[in-house]
Amino acid sequence: MGCDTLVAFEPENLFYMTGFWGEAIAILDKNGCTVVTPELEMRRVKEESTDCEVVKSERGKGSLSTIIKMLKGKKVCTDSDSYSIVESLKRSIPSVRSSTDPFYRAREVKDQQEIVLLRKASSILDEMYEMCVDEMMIGQSEVQLQTILMQYAMERGMFSTGYKSTLNPLIIAAGPNGSLPHAQVTDRKFKRGDMVVVDLTLRYKGYVSDATRTFGLGSVSAEAKKIYEIVRQSQAAGLKAVKPNVSCKSVDDACRQVIEKKKYGKYFIHSTGHGIGLEVHEFPNLGPSSKAILSKNMAVTVEPGIYIPRKLGVRIEDSVIVGNKVEVLHKFTKELVII
Secondary structure, three states, rough: OOOOOEEEHHHHHHHHHOOOOOEEEEEOOOOEEEEEEEEHHHHHHHHOOOEEEEEEEEEHHHHHHHHHHHHHOOOOOEEEOHHHHHHHHHHHHOOOEEHHHHHHHHHHEEEEEHHHHHHHHHHHHHHHHHHHHHOOOOOOOOHHHHHHHHHHHHHHOOEEOOOOOOOOOEEEHHHHHHOOOOOOOOOOEEOOOOEEEEEEEEEOOOOOEEEEEEOOOOOOOHHHHHHHHHHHHHHHHHHHHOOOEHOOOOOOOOHHHHHHOOOHHOOOOOEEEEOOOOOOOOOEEOOOOOOEEOOOOOOEOOOOOOEEEOOEEEOOOEEEEEEOOEEOOOOOOOOOOOO
């Protein structure tokens, strides 16, 4: 990109570059890494960052003044999309570029340390699905189940991702609420015959694991069982298609063809999956218009679904590591569990 220096404002990129998650700005060039931070974060930065020089600054505009002095004469790329920040930088560094591309491309392929954390996060989600079997019951509300699950998660070092498009840490969507892929958790009580979509997306030591299972409550309809089996077969086809050097579109095609063949294509209303890591949605996108190619050790989701408006939804999702043999990080069964 014609740049020799990266400047990270976003906490995920700051963490990836330094090992520190907090209020700071990271500067990376061929000479190493510098973290610019206010005094209130100095001790944490020194303890948590790896091989970084630490420079104290004022907060807010004071930190910008500090980094501008350090960046004079450099060809800078920053992840900031703040108009005021980029304009302030440009006044002193006219060639500065705003682009997340170098940061996201670096983060696409996971190293072994990252994969270990994703495995651990995924194993805790599996335990939470076992809890669903034990704790979910007719008459319980979506909110009540979320509270039980989140207490368990937080006691084990799992926390909300802070995903901006939702007000809740989890998706727990029963009956007609399940027909909304990103349903908000409500006070609705579980009823006999409900299909209950439980989407667990939580962070462990910075890294996000993402899985979905759909449960049946009591006596579920023949149609619900049929839809569940179609989604299960679709997801199995998608997992089989995940390999290094294949297109993300081909994984989406594999899932979508199964659902379309069964005449439910119009009810599969989102992409098959996405990258995961330090954010819920990272590169690559596994969708019908994706141009991306999978590489070994990418971490992605495979999550087809069918959503019948105002009636029910079914989604089955795993986080996986791309390899010659795909590593599915979640071991909880994908057979229909009726509680």
